[in-house]
Structure formats: structure tokens, C-alpha cells
Amino acid sequence: MTVVYFTALALLTLSAYVLASRRSVALSSTGVRLHSLPAYHGLLAISLVIVPMLLIWAVGTPLVSQFAASNALTNFPAETRNDALQAGSALREIKNLAAGQRSGDVSDTLRAAADTYSAWRTTGDYLLLSIGLAAALLGIAASLRLVSGPFRARNHFESVVRVILLACAGVAVLTTIGIVASVLTETIRFFFDPNIKGRPGVFDFLFGTEWNPQQAMRADQGDIKSAYGFVPLLTGTLLITAIAMCVAGPLGLLSAIYLAEYASPRMRRYAKPVLEILAGVPTVVLGFFAALTVAPYIRGWGEALGLDVASESALAAGLVMGMMIIPFISSLSDDVMNAVPQSLRDGAYALGATKSEAIKQVVLPAALPGIVSAFMLAMSRAIGETMIVVMAAGLAANLTLNPLDAVTTITVQIKTILVGDQEFDSAKTLAAFALGFVLFFITLILNIIALRIVRKYREQYD
């Protein structure tokens, strides 16, 4: 049905353009002076067809399927209908049967329900199609009536375009709203919904030192002990981030200093691509490298030194994550140092400073806010990074600061809980969203502070 609808849409669009622009051409050949070019009359006609048809489709399709579903469910007894879970699974079966994707024995109730569903769907789809067609034809008729000499088709079309442009810019806002809404509602349910078994209190979550999400597989397993203490995940995340910053901080900053202050243009031409390639390596590749090359090395060295190293140590994941954020820190710091006015350097040289003294005592202090914000952005990236830690760090939620132990992170737990089959209403699944919310919150705070510092600092020298 969707195909038919959109084919009709395309055909009507085309004919609207042709009809309206032809009519305006015909009008102008009779000697009438047109305000707008024929193309604008056509384009306005197009928007009068597309906009209502898309709106009708976007609003109508969910309505039709909602209506068909509720009618189909009347075939089932009231207790099925009133229980959200049972109704949901019945609905899935109905839809599968209606789509012809279900084989095997089918109960009479189900078959009747599926027939009701298909019948309502078909009726609804035809209704939608006819409403859409009517609206489109009305649109064409209206646009043809509107074609006249003084009619300002271009201005009207341009205001339509403006709305479209604003809508596109609004997608970013919608995305943020979507993220916040989806993550926040599940988090609130995780903490406060009385129907969720085994949910922790906010206090237990924030200060609990044990993380052990379990899900009851059967009804008689209801009293499985789950623990949702966030502290081990936070320390694990911060431990790996700290290791990464220890690697990337000095390396990134020093290479940025060299590139910004010392390197000849030729050197920059060769060094920049190295950093850009490193920045472009997908994290799944770095994770593979960490798990299969770096981790065994570290384990080997540890054993040679008589240390007990876990096979999924925080050190391996942290080192490779450090590699990942070197280019990030270095390119941001490079930009900041380039923005420091040359006059400051010249002043230092005039007082007899060597180049390194000028950098250490003048350029770096001047660029400090920018460098701090670069470090904060890099930290937020390290905290939110998933694949390296999924592949190279462990699953065990150990509360430790020893870099040779296995630790787990927020992102690893989100991934572990949500990959594979989940029940959408269990405390375990909701816990992943709560972690997602914490992650979003932490990185958002870091980003906002960093961006604010950068903006303030930029204004200072502009």
C-alpha cells in the first residue's frame, strides 16, 4: 500500500508542476505580465501536493494500525486485552499471521483476530489513499486557480522553503529531545516504577559497591539477588580514562607543541596525516588490537616481572584508548596554540627568552583554557568510548584501582545488558538506560564546560 501511495504522490507531484507551470506560460503568452517565473508557480503547486499528502500519511498510518489492532484484540477475552504484556504478544502473533509469516497450528481466535486486523487495515489504507488523493487534487485545483499575473508565487514558495529549512535545523533539537526523553523515562521507571521487581533505590544505585544485574528467567526464580551499585562501574571507567589520559595527555600536548611552534611546513605536511589516519581508525579495530596484541604483551611482561596480570587488564584497554585520543588532543591544542597572537611570542623573544621558554612561560599559559577544554573533551570521549573496552576490558565489576586487574565500564555494561534478547520491562534492561542517562549526563557536563571555556577564550583574542 505504501508503494501505491508514494507512486501516486510522485505522479501527482509531477502533474502538479507541469499543469501549473504550463498554465502560467499560457497566461503570459496572452500578454499578461507574471510576477513570478512559471517554475515558481509549478514549485508552489508541488508543495501544495506533497505537504498535505505526507502529513496525511504520517498521521494516518499509525492511526490506522492502532485502530486495526484494538479492533482485532476484541476477539480475545478481556483479561488478555487488559494485561499489557499478553496483549502485546497477541498483537505480534496477529501481525505475523496477517503478514503470512507464521506457520503451524493457529487457534480459531487468532485466525479470526488476524482476519479482523487485515480487514481493518485494508479499509483504513484505502481510506487513507482516497483522502490523500482528494487532498492532492484539491491542492492542484487550488494552485491552478491561483495562477494569475499579480500572484506572488515565488514569495509563497520561499516561505514554504523557509519552513522546511527550519524543520531540518530542528532535527538536531528533536534528536536531543528524543535522547533525553527515551533515556530519562526509562531511568525514572527504573527508580520509581513500583511494578518493576528488584529495582534499587536511588541511593543504593549511586553509592552501592556491588554491581550484579540478574534477571529472573522463570516466575519461580523471583527472588534472585540483584545488585545495582554504580560505584565499581564509575571507578572502572575513571581508571581506564585516567590511564588513557596519562598516555594521550603528554603525547598529544607535546606533539601539538612541536607541530604548532617548531615544525617546518614540510614536517607538518608529513606529520598531520599520521595523526589524521590515527584519528580515522575505527574503534573496533583498536579494540581488536588491544585484545589480541597489546593485552598478551602486557600479560607476558607482567609475568616476566612476577606480577599477576588479568588477561583483560585495564592497562591494555587504557593504553589503546590513549592512542585513540592522542590525535584528538593534539589537533585541538594545535588550534588553540595557533590562535595565540604572534605578538605575545615576539614580546617574549624581545626579552631574550629562548623558544622553549617563550612556549612554556607565555604561549602555554595563554592557551591554557583552550588546552584544558581539549583535555575535557578528550576525557568525555574516553568515558563514552565503547568498542575498545568491550573487546579489551572485562565484564567483572571489580572495585579496584589496580591497572593490572580486570575492570568494567559503564559502556561495557550497557552493551552487555542490551545485546541479545531482553525483556523490555525488567529492572536489568532499565538499568542499562539508567547507565545511559548517567553517561549522557557526565559527557554533557564535560562538553558544556569545555565549549564554554573555548568560546570565552576565543572572544578574548578575536
Next chain:
Amino acid sequence: MTDATSTLPTQLPPARRRAIPPDVAAARVRRRYASERTFKALGIGALALTALFLVMLLTSIIVKSLPAFSEHRAVMSVLVDAAVVDPDGKRNADTLRSADYASLTRAAITTVIPGIEGRSARKALTGLLSSGAADDLRALVIADPSIIGTTIKTPMLFSDDVDLYLKGDTGRYTTAAGVAELTPSDVKGDITLTAADQSFAALIAELEREGISADAEAGAHVLDGRIPSRVVYVNGGAVKVVKATANTLTGPVLLPLSSVSPAKTGSWNLTTYAQPESRRRISDQEIVFIDKIKSAGAIERGFNWRFFTSGDSREPELAGIRGALIGTALTLFVTLILCLPIGVLAAIYLEEFAPKNWLTDIIEVNINNLAAVPSIVFGLLGLAVFLNYFNLPRSAPLVGGLVLALLVLPTIIISARAAIKAVPPSIREAAIGLGASQQQAVFHHVLPLAMPGIMTGTIIGMAHALGETAPLLMIGMVAFIVDVPTNISDAATVLPVQIYLWSDLPEAAFQQRTAAAIVVLLGFLFAMNGAAIWLRNKFERRW
């Protein structure tokens, strides 16, 4: 100028004067220059270390991937038996498809090494071939039914363990020529090899070093799977050493001997496989068979086209990336058609039309923050909104593309804005001066000039999307999918996720394939980034 000077204190404070001896001054200057050099060296060192990381990363992956690009096949004569393939002689396609081709390939490999008795030995021999060998034969027969009833010579794929052994993965072995005349007791079964007394003293000493002491009950040193295994090659056959005394070696025959006549000094040898049998995936029996097939010249090594033409599989030697490549293409297609128009139009709005008000401010702050939101959070959005609210299909490129589009949208908007901003205002002013409306000026004049910059940003954004894994895990693109997807609502996986899935598997052959898939992925990324750089250099204009 007068104002400025007048604010200076008329009398400078008395300068601190202290005579610095010339040698102290020189030392100080030397120290300052030394620290200058150290600082510069630190910078170079940091850059070099970063480059070293990159080189290590790329070499380790390329070296790991190389074996996966070739495969070993046994070139053998197969009798395409009409009684098995097409018993009723009607050339019915269904009959041909469902016939038992595995029995034909099994029969073919047993003809290469005849005379093998015993269930386990025969199983070891037929197990050398991949299950894909029968599928290849099926494809051959279906493509050309006229070969039924004839004997054809065709390459047949080995299993991944054999392939790895042939690529030298099983480790070193050493061969010592026989030091005495050796007499076998039989040509098959469990046999004893006898030689002059103390002939095997060296072997016994070696075993003692490996921690095997004489077993009182057996009256000999008993070898097990935890130490390097020993095989005696004698009279055209092979015997595995299980018990050793100073003058006898006892064990099962792995490959039948031609005779029981005594073998002269130097005409037989004792081979030691350094890796113990329990620590490798291939048994001594299989090694002996493979070496025999190899010495018969029936093994060829060829480029592994299958890696690019087949979908995922549980068998490493059959697994390929075609499904993942198509899935990636479909996903990126959805991403591109969504985020390019939306991104460009949003950039045009913000750069050219947006009034300076709180709404515009919110949108701008939003875009900057969205660019730094962790990618896994976009996965959560996809899971909660697209899958659970809109009920879109799980694992589908449609949903993957939607999520990635939202993910790269900020990147594209930011780079498109930069490209539009780079077009000088004089272009707009000239267009408006000639009577164009503001929109005409933007769409007819500014946008075409900004297009190369927008394209560069788009390619870089798409490269970013191509490497993204975490959000796709959230929306279920991690399923094991054999079929190659054909449209955007089929279950599919993408290349980075395929890499993640394979990297989790224990088989060494899968690790090599993971590395090979990474090489392909990096190849695409470098090509895209290269295209972006080329575009930038070719069309970039300085106004």
C-alpha cells in the same frame, strides 16, 4: 604618545645590579640552550611515538591478515557417480540439489591415500576436507549436468585446521635420521619397532628432560599428549611413538608400511613435532595424512575469492564478508539520503536565514553538544524510539541507517556551515544587487560554490559512519546472518560489527579473517578520506 609616557613613573626603581662572572653566565646560557634542545626532542619524541603506535597497529593487523587471503585446496579426481547424484537419470534440479555430494568428496580423498582401515583413521582422512567442498561440487554439477557419470579433476577446499597447518601455524618440527637398523613387527595396527640395544638412549634422555620417567607397569617410557609428539617414518609408512624403551618403540600405525623388512640406518627417521598434540587443533594422524597428500603433489594454494563472495558462516574457511559489505552499503545509503539533504538544508538555514534569537541559539548549542554525545547513546535512542516505539524491524539497515544519520548529522552540519561561510559575501551581494531574492542568491550562487566543501565534509562524515559499531550493536545488528541482505528491511550486519563478531570467536582462522576484514574496512576508509582530500585540493578556492 605623550599620554602614555606621562603615566610611567618618572623615576625607575634602582636596578638590581649584580655582576655575573662570565663563566657563570656562559654556563647559564648553555643550560638554557640544553633545556631548549630537550624540549624540542620531547616534541619530536612524542610525534615519533605516535607514529610508532600507528605503524605497530597497521603492521600487526596486516601481518595477521595475510594468511586469510589465501586458501589451500586438494586437487583431486572425483567420480561424479550418477547413482548418487541422479539415480533416476532425469536431471531433475531438485534431485541434483539434494544429492549426497559429501559421499563423493569422501570417496575422492580416500582414493588419494588408499589402504586406510579403521573408523577413526578414515574419519580423520575425510575430515580434512571442508564441508564446503561438497557444496562446491554441487554448484559444479548444477552448472553443468553433463559431468555426471564422468571423473573430473577439481580443487576441493580443506578445513580451516588443515589450512592453518599448511600455512605453518602448527609450529616447528625436527627430523632426526635413524641411527640404527630398525625392524617393524607388522605393517598395520599397533606395532613394535625394534633396533639394537641403546639405539634410543638419546630419545629416552630427551623424554626424561620433558618430565616423563619410566613407567614401572609398562616397563617403558609412556608418551602422552602433553609433550611433543614423535612419529617414526619408516618403509613408506608412519608410526606414532606411544611407548619407548632403550631398544624398542611401540605405537599405532598412522600410515600403513609397505613391508616388514628391516630399514637400514639412515633410511628412516624420527620426527618430533614441538607443539604437543593436546595443544593443537590437528592430530598426529591428520598431520601424517596431509604430508602424504602434499608429497603426492595434490595441494594447491590460491587466492581466497570466497572471502569476498560468500556470507558469514560457522566454518571459518567458508566465512566471507559479502553479506557484511552489502549490509554496509545499504546502511550507508540510508544514512546518506537522510543526512545529506537535512544536514545541508539545516546548515543553509543557520548560516543564511536564521534570525539571531533564542531559538537559533538553542539549535546551535544543541548541534555542538550532539557532536560530542557518546555514540552508544544514539544506540539507546534507536532502541527505545525506532525499535520499541515505532516498531521498525530489528537488525535492519533501515534502522541502522537512521541511527547513523542522526549520529553524523552534527558533523555534516558543522562542515557544511564552514563551507557556506567560506563563500565571500560579495557573491551574495552581487546576486541580490542584480535583483535575485535572498533564496535565489543562496540556492543559485552560494550553494554551488560551497558544494566541494560540503562534499568533503559529507565524505568524512560517511567515513565516520562506516567505522561506527557501538550504536549498531544496540539495535540488534549483531545477529548471525548467513544470507546476503537484499533490501533495507532485511536482517543484516555491517563490516565493523562483523569484525567484532569474528574477533570473539576462538578459532585462529577466524582471527585471521577478522584481521582481513579490518584490512578491507581500512581500505575503504583510506579511499574515502583520500577522495575527500583530493576533492579539497582540487576544488578548494581561496577568495
